[in-house]
Amino acid sequence: MQNHFLSDQDLTPFVEALMSRSPVIAPVAKRTRFVFERLATADELRLDYDTTVLPPKTVFFPTKQDLIHFDNEGFRSCINPEEQVLLGVHPHDIKGIAMSDVFYKDRQVDNNYLANRRATTIVGSSVQNHYKHAFFGSMNADRPLTGHDMFLTKIDGGYVAEVLTDKGAALIELGNFSEATDEQIAAADAANRAANENCPEKLNGTAEAIREKVRAAFDSPVWEELSRDCFSCGSCNIVCPTCYCFDVQDEWNLEGGGKRFRLWDACLTREFSEVAGPGGSENFREDRAERYRHRFMRKATYLNDQLGGPACIGCGRCSGACTADIANPVTVINKILEQS
Amino acid sequence: MSGNCDNDTNIFAPMLVEIVDAKMVTATEKHFTLKLANGDRFDYQPGQIVEAGRFGYGEIPLGLSSSPTNGNTFDVVVRKIGKVSSALVDLDAGDRMTIRGPYGNGFPVDELKGKDILIVAGGIGLCPVRSMIQYILHHRDAFGKFTLFFGARTPSDLLFEEDLEAWRCTDCMHYLETVDTPDDAWDGNVGVITTLFPKADEIGPDTRVIICGPPVMYKFVIAELDKLGISRSNVFVDLERRMKCGIGKCGHCQINDKYVCLDGPVFRFSEIEALEEAI
Numbered sequence: 001m002q003n004h005f006l007s008d009q010d011l012t013p014f015v016e017a018l019m020s021r022s023p024v025i026a027p028v029a030k031r032t033r034f035v036f037e038r039l040a041t042a043d044e045l046r047l048d049y050d051t052t053v054l055p056p057k058t059v060f061f062p063t064k065q066d067l068i069h070f071d072n073e074g075f076r077s078c079i080n081p082e083e084q085v086l087l088g089v090h091p092h093d094i095k096g097i098a099m100s101d102v103f104y105k106d107r108q109v110d111n112n113y114l115a116n117r118r119a120t121t122i123v124g125s126s127v128q129n130h131y132k133h134a135f136f137g138s139m140n141a142d143r144p145l146t147g148h149d150m151f152l153t154k155i156d157g158g159y160v161a162e163v164l165t166d167k168g169a170a171l172i173e174l175g176n177f178s179e180a181t182d183e184q185i186a187a188a189d190a191a192n193r194a195a196n197e198n199c200p201e202k203l204n205g206t207a208e209a210i211r212e213k214v215r216a217a218f219d220s221p222v223w224e225e226l227s228r229d230c231f232s233c234g235s236c237n238i239v240c241p242t243c244y245c246f247d248v249q250d251e252w253n254l255e256g257g258g259k260r261f262r263l264w265d266a267c268l269t270r271e272f273s274e275v276a277g278p279g280g281s282e283n284f285r286e287d288r289a290e291r292y293r294h295r296f297m298r299k300a301t302y303l304n305d306q307l308g309g310p311a312c313i314g315c316g317r318c319s320g321a322c323t324a325d326i327a328n329p330v331t332v333i334n335k336i337l338e339q340s
Numbered sequence: 341m342s343g344n345c346d347n348d349t350n351i352f353a354p355m356l357v358e359i360v361d362a363k364m365v366t367a368t369e370k371h372f373t374l375k376l377a378n379g380d381r382f383d384y385q386p387g388q389i390v391e392a393g394r395f396g397y398g399e400i401p402l403g404l405s406s407s408p409t410n411g412n413t414f415d416v417v418v419r420k421i422g423k424v425s426s427a428l429v430d431l432d433a434g435d436r437m438t439i440r441g442p443y444g445n446g447f448p449v450d451e452l453k454g455k456d457i458l459i460v461a462g463g464i465g466l467c468p469v470r471s472m473i474q475y476i477l478h479h480r481d482a483f484g485k486f487t488l489f490f491g492a493r494t495p496s497d498l499l500f501e502e503d504l505e506a507w508r509c510t511d512c513m514h515y516l517e518t519v520d521t522p523d524d525a526w527d528g529n530v531g532v533i534t535t536l537f538p539k540a541d542e543i544g545p546d547t548r549v550i551i552c553g554p555p556v557m558y559k560f561v562i563a564e565l566d567k568l569g570i571s572r573s574n575v576f577v578d579l580e581r582r583m584k585c586g587i588g589k590c591g592h593c594q595i596n597d598k599y600v601c602l603d604g605p606v607f608r609f610s611e612i613e614a615l616e617e618a619i
Binding site for chain 1: 595
């Protein structure tokens with residue numbers, strides 16, 4: 001592991017050098033919020049962002065992704081990855097990407113995701129400003145960061161750049177990096193620790209307590225009570241870094257061919273688990289309380305074995321996206337922990 | 341347009357199949373006999389599923405309804421009920437459709453060998469278990485006493501009429517059938533499928549049981565099996581869900597933490613009875 005230092009004034013030339021090699025996707029301002037978008041100019045980059053509307057998974061798993069194209073002769077695969085850099089990913093979002101990697105590799109390998117993932121160099125960055133609902137300091141905080149290639153931590157005067165892979169090491173020559181001093185490295189450690197400690201929201205339990213107590217609350221009236229105002233809109237799913245469900249649809253074009261594509265889907269919507277039946281449809285999660293519970297169960301308990309912890313990174317996007325203000329995992333999980 | 345090397349690594353790339361035979365078997369169900377367009381043999385286990393599709397319409401999960409011991413062809417039955425199934429039912433012999441698979445866990449054939457078998461099938465639940473019925477009949481000496489219960493809503497909903505005719509006459513199995521609502525010509529049993537239990541020859545406590553039918557059916561059948569002293573670890577349920585992708589990714593078929601398309605569709609009942617969303 002190597003640590004380098006990049007001064008504030010050397011950041012823009014470094015980003016320009018990255019952009020000259022491949023597209024760079026990074027946080028940029030969009031009115032009052034931030035989004036991950038392909039940089040048009042280096043000075044659009046906003047490493048001081050609090051959070052983005054959608055998580056960075058969009059880069060590997062776009063909201064709508066072509067799977068195959070077909071015509072009268074046959075079909076062809078649409079896997080066609082493009083080398084790119086994903087810059088400015090917060091540590092908790094890096095954990096979210098690592099979780100998605102597990103889902104897409106598990107048992108049946110999905111190269112529609114993984115090919116994009118492999119073609120992407122990830123440069124993380126420290127949290128400089130907290131999103132008002134962030135609780136990553138108490139959700140999977142001990143989970144090691146993996147899957148990224150370089151990490152930039154903001155300190156006075158510039159950034160400490162930690163290199164984690166060969167792909168990350170190859171970026172060093174693109175910028176005016178110097179060797180980081182012990183003081184700079186210590187300042188970076190302190191900044192990242194402080195970011196975790198200063199989260200505006202906090203969970204009152206360990207990962208183990210969350211796993212056990214949320215699972216034990218399956219039959220609790222809490223789900224009915226909390227979901228009473230749920231619109232079943234799926235906004236909490238759509239903004240979630242670890243939600244990966246999708247629908248698959250076909251579409252014709254005017255030339256006699258067409259495409260099969262997938263698009264993000266949401267288990268909170270009423271039709272998600274519905275199947276056609278002779279006497280009308282059969283819905284395996286008919287009640288909104290069942291769907292609401294299903295999402296929390298998946299985040300808090302069901303995926304623990306695969307991931308070694310909850311499938312939540314504490315970004316707080318769902319809390320902010322929910323129109324009815326009932327999706328905040330801190331409120332829900334703390335309530336369950338208190339009651340049990 | 342085919343031939344792109346990525347087709348080999350794209351899990352959504354289907355195989356083209358030729359429709360060898362297609363016939364409507366009820367007002368809404370069509371029975372297809374298929375073979376791979378490239379001439380290869382399609383290998384699978386009884387009880388596994390495929391995603392059957394038609395370009396421009398989409399894919400649906402179907403249980404394979406013939407035994408893999410049938411040779412180079414294999415069967416599926418499609419009920420015309422939604423957009424994709426209607427597009428598939430519009431196809432005929434000589435046309436092509438696509439499949440992906442086989443996916444999931446089928447019936448535990450080796451574990452079932454040497455045992456008495458009871459299969460309980462309701463409605464089009466007969467289609468996926470027909471793969472196991474045929475398998476047993478093709479290896480008759482490998483299994484003990486074989487009993488099949490089949491229930492349909494009306495006599496016109498009875499599928500696989502030729503099979504039923506043969507099963508009614510054969511000594512190879514004890515076949516009992518019932519309908520919920522009879523017509524004038526029906527002189528058989530009337531009532532839900534559990535009304536067949538008192539009419540069957542003795543079903544011993546060591547019998548292995550397979551159940552497939554409409555969601556409402558399972559708990560009533562399992563209550564009867566409990567009375568017979570059959571262990572829930574010897575009961576296998578074949579479940580239906582919205583298995584949109586077939587590969588454990590899309591999420592629609594989840595039962596708590598299980599994916600029906602990967603962990604099922606055949607489950608040992610003792611392994612899922614604690615899952616609140618299973619039956």
